[in-house]
Amino acid sequence: MSGRERPGRARLRHRPAAVALAFLAPALAALLVLRLIPAAMAVVSSLRHTSLVTGETSFVGLENYLTLFGDPAFLQSVRVTLVFSLIVNPLQIAAALALAVLFTRRFAGVRFWRSLVILPIAVPPAVSAAIWSVAYRPDGLLNSVLAVLGIPEQPFLTSPAQALWCLIVLLSWIGVGYWMMFLIAGLQDIPASLYEAAAIDGASAWRRFVHVTLPLLRRPLAFVLVADTVSNFLVFAPVQMLTNGGPEGSTNVTMYDIFTRAYTVGDLNLAQAEVMLLVLVVLAVVAVQFRLLRAGD
């Protein structure tokens, strides 16, 4: 979109930069103070150390990072985050894709049932966590449903083996409908004639899905994969409200670990170093997205 080739445009170039900057000034100030400066502060702060004895802050280079990688709590949190990510992302995307395929078919009440699946996007995360925390109680809704099915009472949030799964179920309830919306938009862009052609060639439903749907859904899928992965790296409210990282650190995901380090342990510098590592991972994931989107264009 270059304006240069448009005739008559010169008349408009009456000190254009000054005009534009006047319009841009409030937003640039906001972005600078509220996003970019804090980010830069985090970088600087992660390279410094505040002595608990003297209260003096000094430059220590990468020492905070080395400390983190020698800290069992941090390593455990990385392990939890890794396991969590490897389960929750494929699960949510598979569920969102399956539901998107289902809800782009035509059947009675499709719009109504689809809107129920999307409904949780209106629920703030703290509210979802509050509702599910009651459902997960030993005498809560889930155990009573299990009792009807003849399954014995489960400990849910108090069990190191089940707590992470409880969070995964809760987060999927929150997120799957949202990601499904993007995939439905992508599915609706695929021309019906392609399916008809494949059907005439005798391709089975599964083969049509693999050879027509999936390749043409690549862009929305890549976007959902990345956006979902990033948002799952930043999960905080449900962890803080349901498990506080426990039991036995089994749900101590990175975001929660950062906040404990900053405000419970009180080592801001170490927490900022962990923030930097998280941001680097997030940016790496976004960079991979651009690769995925560009390849094959």
Next chain:
Amino acid sequence: MARPRVRRSAAAVLGALAGLAFAVPLLWAVTSSLRENEAMFRYISEPSWRTLLPSDVTLANYAALVTGDFGRAILNSIVVALATVVLGLVISAAAAFGLAAVRFRGQGVLFGLVVLSFLIPFDAIAIPLATLFRDWSLQNTYAGLILPGLGHGLAIFLLRQFFLAIPAELVEAARIDGLGWFGVFARIYLPLSRPALVGAGMTLFIFQWQAYVWPLLIGTDTAHQLGPIALANMRGQFTIDYGQLFAGSVVLTVIPLIVIMRYQRHFTQSISTTGLK
């Protein structure tokens, strides 16, 4: 032709099951919010249709909300979200205009800054920003709660994409007729961009309404608590008032739901264009 019909009913059954699975927790929350506290767990331990459908309806929990701290928190949430949408739209639309309507050297760099600012996840920089805000005595102030919602790169980005499609000839004609730059912005760009403004406004609203980490760090006293924080604090009390917890959950959900349904068309539009095209 029995097979397509069988398939269609199978899809209908699956669709209904999926819809119900997602709706049950919310239905249960609504029902529980309409119930006396003593009856709260009776219907859970003996599940029946009464677990999900209200009987002996009472609005006592909602009445208690209004008089308690939670009512204040909801009001705070509304004030903060509205202020964010209005101020945020003015700032973002002006910036998008500066990036789309005028060409100048260095524009690419500034646009790059905008993109960079929304690639940095906000929750990750909440800690250094909270340190700054405490130094500036913005803790427990409305300004402290509203400000972070204003620097929203994504809103600027969405509006810029829309503004770029407005023909330059229109602007030229208006300029020749003696309209100033502010006139071009306010009388041509804004009226033409209603869908984009609604989309960006929704982005700002939902960002602020769903915020948890930031209000937890900066709005801790009762006078400046937001809804989600008040809800989380309810759980921390010695005896949890489940009736109020559910009623509060319903209120905090119904408000954004009304907004989303009112502007659903724009919302799905902005969703289907974000990052896809």
